[in-house]
Each structure stands twice: as C-alpha cells, then as structure tokens.
Amino acid sequence: MTKAILINGSNTTFSRLTGVQQQAEKALQAQDIETEVLYVHQIPAEDLILANFGSEAVKAATAKVAEADIVVLLTPIYKASYTGILKTFLDLIPQKGFENKIIFPIAIGGSIGHLLAIDYALKPVASALGASHITHTVYVVDQQVEKLADGGYKVQEEAIARLEHQAAYIAQHSKVTVQA
Numbered sequence: 001m002t003k004a005i006l007i008n009g010s011n012t013t014f015s016r017l018t019g020v021q022q023q024a025e026k027a028l029q030a031q032d033i034e035t036e037v038l039y040v041h042q043i044p045a046e047d048l049i050l051a052n053f054g055s056e057a058v059k060a061a062t063a064k065v066a067e068a069d070i071v072v073l074l075t076p077i078y079k080a081s082y083t084g085i086l087k088t089f090l091d092l093i094p095q096k097g098f099e100n101k102i103i104f105p106i107a108i109g110g111s112i113g114h115l116l117a118i119d120y121a122l123k124p125v126a127s128a129l130g131a132s133h134i135t136h137t138v139y140v141v142d143q144q145v146e147k148l149a150d151g152g153y154k155v156q157e158e159a160i161a162r163l164e165h166q167a168a169y170i171a172q173h174s175k176v177t178v179q180a
C-alpha cells in the first residue's frame with residue numbers, strides 16, 4: 001500500500017493546522033493511501049536543536065520518512081516563512097532523503113500575503129533533499145478553519161476541495177506496486 005507521512009511543523013497540536021492536517025489525511029485515505037502523522041514538536045527539543053543524528057527519537061522519525069512514498073510537509077506561516085521547528089527536523093533528514101518521493105506542501109497563514117513563502121523558502125529545501133516531484137501547495141488562511149467547542153475543527157469546503165484535488169493527483173502519480 002502507498003504510504004504517506006505527514007510532518008507537522010507547528011509548535012502545538014492545538015492549532016488550526018491540525019484541522020487542515022486531518023482533512024489532508026482523510027483526502028489521502030480516500031485514495032487508498034495509508035497515512036501517519038509526525039509532530040516535530042514532540043521530538044525531544046534538545047535533539048532537534050543540537051542536530052543529534054544519533055538520537056533514538058530522531059532515528060525513528062527519519063526512518064518513517066524513509067519508508068514513505070509521499071511526504072506531506074505541513075507548516076504554519078511564521079514571520080513570512082515556514083517554521084524553524086520544521087527546519088530543525090528537515091536538517092536531520094539524510095541528503096537525498098526525499099528522492100523518489102512525492103512532496104506535498106501545505107501551509108496555513110493569518111493572511112494570503114505569504115502565499116509564496118512556500119515556493120521561495122520550503123520548496124528549495126525539499127529540492128536540496130533530492131525531491132524532483134513537488135506538488136502545488138495548498139495554502140489555507142486561518143479564517144477558513146473554525147475551532148469547535150468539542151476540540152475539533154471545521155474546515156471550509158473550498159479548502160477541503162483543494163486538498164482532495166491534490167490527493168487525487170498524488171494517487172495518480174504515486175508508484176503502483178503490482179503483485180506478481
């Protein structure tokens with residue numbers, strides 16, 4: 001089965017980015033793609049800051065990336081860019097760690113003004129890691145995601161439709177394993 005790892009670069013799970021992530025998972029699963037989520041902020045901070053390649057937590061996390069066919073990079077926009085939290089983890093991925101994978105960037109921002117941040121800041125890093133197939137970005141503004149009283153999130157249909165469109169594109173372009 002095709003596998004996707006969703007790397008969430010927020011500083012918390014209580015962000016509207018989590019609502020977008022949940023919809024992205026749903027859209028990929030609807031295409032028969034298995035999903036797993038990795039919250040970078042749950043990796044020990046010292047291992048991230050000290051770039052501790054020998055850390056068991058880091059090795060487990062990078063192994064999950066290595067096993068995946070699809071890497072979904074999720075980030076809030078902080079200071080006109082993706083988060084430093086996400087970068088600390090990307091720095092720990094081996095050189096060419098994104099080779100032969102489809103990379104799907106997703107961002108949430110307070111304004112549409114930083115729509116291109118992913119193109120000028122995140123996509124070059126994915127390329128440096130060997131990615132040759134990076135999809136269009138799904139950029140959501142935080143007004144499109146409502147935090148619900150029960151702890152859930154309501155994401156606007158327009159944003160869900162864009163996630164579903166990219167998931168269908170990814171399913172079409174991901175490797176198909178044919179049983180002999």
Ligand SMILES: Cc1cc2nc3c(=O)[nH]c(=O)nc-3n(C[C@H](O)[C@H](O)[C@H](O)COP(=O)(O)O)c2cc1C
Pocket residue numbers: 014015016017076077078079080081108109110111112113114142
């Ligand atoms: C430190 C910080 C910096 C931010 N910088 C920007 C920014 O430059 N551009 C932008 O559109 N949104 C910016 N935002 C807003 C967030 O991208 C976004 O709305 C948020 O992560 C989603 O909201 P929530 O996590 O509160 O649910 C910033 C937020 C924080 C906390």
